[in-house]
Amino acid sequence: MAEHLKLWYDKPSEIWEDALPIGNGRIGGMVYGGTAHEIIKLNEDTLWSGCPKDKNNPEAFKYMEQARKAVMEGDIDKAQELTDRHMLGHWTESYLPFGNLYLDFELPGEVLQYRRELDLKSALAATQFCCGETVYKREVFVSKPAEVMVIHLAASVKNQLNVTISADSLLKHLVHDKDYNLILSGKAPFDCMPSYYQVEDPILYDDESCTETFEGCIHIQYTDGQISLIDRKLSIKNAAEAVVLVSLATSFTSYNQIPDGNPAEKNREYLKKLEGKTYQELLTDHRKDYNSLFNRMELNLGEGRDDIPTDKRILEFSKGTLDKGLYELFFQFNRYLLIAGSRPGTQAANLQGIWNQELRAPWSSNYTININTQMNYWLSETCNLSECTEPLIDFIKHLSENGEKTAKLHHNCSGWVSHHNSDIWAHTAPVGPRTPEEADCTGYSYWPMSSGWLCRHLWEHYLFTGDISFLKETALPILLKACRFYLDFLTEDADGHLVTGLSISPENSYKKDGNVYHLDKMPAMDIGILRELFTTTLQAVKRAELKNNIADEISEALDKLAYYRIGSGGQLLEYSREYEEVEVDHRHSSHLYCLYPSQEISPVKTPELAKACRVSLINRGSVGTGWGQAWKICLWARLLEGDRCLTMLKMIMRPAGTSDYNFSDGSGIYKNMFDAHPPFQIDGNFGAAAGIAEMFVQSEPGSISLLPALPAEFSDGYIKGLKCRGNITIDIWFKNHELEYALLSSEQEQTVDVMLQKKKQTVRLDSNTPVKICFSK
Structure with a gap:
């Protein structure tokens, strides 16, 4: 069964998008699988440009009421x-590539x-x-327990492993040797x-500034050959085996502190802890740690074509x-x-997780917090990886302070x-150029939601966890502070309703009097976010038994x-008025936030609004970016239409090209299964993973719906280890x-309603005692 959980190929990667990603949340690598010339692209999640800087605009508030008044009066220009x-x-600042590791082999x-695999x-x-007569094998992984990359090199014939190791970086750097x-x-x-x-000059260095420094240390943990250092390269000769450790570190210390740490000392500490460790011990520790998370879930939908390389498999799949x-x-x-890409103690996953090869990466490989960062964690709770959410929680803490x-x-x-962009330094202001005359950013930047x-x-x-201490000590203070902002920010419109008065529907636009505009007094997404925030904060105050005047x-x-509001075509309006749309099939589905990820609207609770959401979703169409289509899987799942979910999933899983960027309607996956925006x-x-989970189970506190959006193609199978709200684990x-x-288990005693379409059972769950659920036909 393990064989079908491998990506494999019959030729080396020639480009970054085809290389295989490895990581431990902090260190990332892209392994090309070359024969005589191997490349591993290196990343470390704290390596960013800049340092803590105050990028707020102290003059901004002087103009806010003028701008808001203009919106309310219809003067959008x-x-x-x-x-x-x-x-x-x-x-914001940019996430940076650490460097490149090269292994050059003498082959007979x-x-x-040839085969490479993940x-x-x-x-x-x-x-x-x-x-010749020699079988060469390399194994590479990044260990969380060891905090290093481990490379195992082996040749089946004695003395036939001969390799030269070198490194460089796109950043300003030096390469030298020390103690072999x-x-x-x-x-x-x-x-x-x-x-x-x-x-x-898009990239500026300042030798006197307190920006980050970084160091990578390449260390030979074991070899039966001879080691030498020549011309800033590490050489192993006449060996049959070698174990290479790669330790990466930066001077980063905290989001709000000058990065004055000592990366060399960090590397020494990492490597010192591993003295005397064998490869098998390193591998065993790594597997134990990783499997404690990965093995929590299983999915089986039927036979797969494990016998052909993954890139060819993706192509054949796209042909039907x-x-x-x-x-x-x-x-x-x-x-x-x-x-x-996201483990306790690391940074939150950015636009590219932790994998980036470019100095000026697309969108700076930063945190785009008008959908993308949030989507990174849509699967973490439902797909039984709750611990992986912790870096996001830490990031939110930092944002709440700045x-x-x-x-x-x-x-x-x-x-x-916070607005629409951020970085490792927890940037919270709306972004824009240093010269205001150049600005044309309102359509994406000015979004205080x-x-x-x-x-x-x-x-x-x-x-999902039921952790009341987390609610009281971490979540609730941040929720209350967020509510405090919006209570101060909201204003009354002419009808006496509270509105934001100055906002956008992320990155979208509308036409009014023949002109294109972005700003609106109360986009639908603002309504959804605020209704959810206020409602959940009130629930949190009640559960925490907190007496708070703000409630x-x-x-x-x-x-x-x-x-x-519902428009003339039966659609849920994206803006406070019914305007002509500029891009009907826009990549963002922001006005449908109330349907997913929020649970305010559903076909059961609010059928008329759900119907309006459906019209809007049909109008949006099926084209879009990879993440835009992933959102649509989740939206169709909430509308209980599994076949439409599958249509979107298949579009995401079609093969993507690598030659061009397409910022609006690309999608697809690369040969290594990375999602293509593109890029x-x-x-x-x-x-996409979150959307797949939504097809099989949807939950609210005290309520679980089984197989709510199962596509017709998924006729037989099982899924194990999904998580439901209430800290309930379910196998179906x-x-x-x-x-x-279905098998339900809970870590605490509770009663839950289990639904299958229109059927319902009320089930009593005892602590850690599985309960089997069946429904009569």
Whole structure:
């Protein structure tokens, strides 16, 4: 059974998008699987440009009321001019590539019987081939317990392993040797502008600035050959085996501190702990740690075509070849990526997780918090990887602290706020160029709602874990501060409803009097976020048994909030009025936030609004970016339409090209199953996994729905280890498209309603005692 959980190929990768990703949450690698020349691209999750900088605009608030008044009076031209010229901060910093590791081998002849693979059961990338009479094998993994990359090199014939190891970086760097270790050290730039911002000097170094320094240490843990250092290269000769450790570190210490740590000392500490460790011990520790997370879930939908290389398998699948096992491989690969890219104590997964090869990566490989960062964690709770949410929770804490200053300077409000972009330094201001005359950013930048959206992840983490201490000590203070901001920020419109008054529907636009605009007094997404934030905060206050004066104020504001509107075509309106749409099939489905990820609207609770959401979703169409289509899987699942979910999933899983970027309607997956925006963005991987989970089970506190959106193609199979709200674990078996039975287990005593379509059973769950559920036909 383990064989079908491998990505494998019959030729080396020639480009980054085809290489195989490995990681431990902090260190990332992309393994090309070359024969005579192997490349491993290196990343470390704290290596960013810049340092803590105050990028707030102290003049912004002077213009906010003018801009808001203009919106309320319908003068959108004036409002957008004010926001672009006077109310923006500066660009975020960029996530940077660490370096490149090269292994050059002396091979005795022609390469035959080549294979490279990524084993999802052990989080290990392997390359194997024959050359002459020698079988060469390499294994590479990144260990969380050891905090290093481990490379095992082996030749079946004595003295036939001969390799030279070197390294370099796109950043300013030096390579030298010390104590038979190869050292790659360097410094990050002070500024690294986004790739979409054209400027003469986009990357600026300042030798006197306190930006990050970094160091990589390449250490030979074991070999039976001879080691030498020549011309800043490490050489192993006449060996049959070698174990190479790669330790990476930066001077980063905290989001709000000058990065003055000592990366060399960090590497020494990592390696010192591993003295005397054998390869087998390192591998055993790695597998034990990784499998404690990965093995929590199983999915089986039928036979797969494990006998052909993964790239060919993806191509054949796109042509209609039946391959149910490919769904499983894709689902589990996406879970693998979250384990490899987000672990307790690391940074939150960014636009590319932890894998980036470019100095000016697409969108700076930063945190885009108007959908993408949030989507990165849609699968973490439902797909039984709750611990992997912890870096996001830490990130939200940092934003909530920096966001207090932004709330005051940009909006003259208490509480905290963040906008659409952030970075490792917890940037919270709306982004823009340093020269206001160049600004044309309102359509994506001026959006003070991400803080409200991020708060839902705190509430969800509590619902899935039942951790009341987390709710009281971590989540609730942040929720209350977010509510405080919006209570101060909201204003009454002419009808007496509370509205944001100055906001956008992320990255979208509308036409009014023949002109294109972005700003609106109360987009539907603002309604959804605020209704959810206020409602869940009130619930949190009640569960925490907290007496808080703000609760009454939240309740009053909730009653006065503007509500959703249905348009002339039966669609849920995206804006406060029915405007002509500029892009009907826009990649964002922001106005459907209320359907997913929120649970405010559903076909059962709010049928008329659900019907309006359905019309809007049909209008959006099926084209879009990878992550846009992943969102649509989740939306169709909430509308209980499994076949439409599957249509979107198949579109995501079609083969993507690698030659061009397509920022609106690309999608697909690369040969290594990375999601294509294009370019690569990891959120599409994570969103697709969340959507698959939604097909099999949906839950609310006290309620579980089984097989709510099962596609007709998924006739027989099982899924094990899904998580439901209430900290309930569920296994589901189905046959001939009908439920056979489900097993529910809970870590606490509780009663839950279990639904199968219109049937319902009320089930009593005792602590850690599985209960079998069947429904009569």
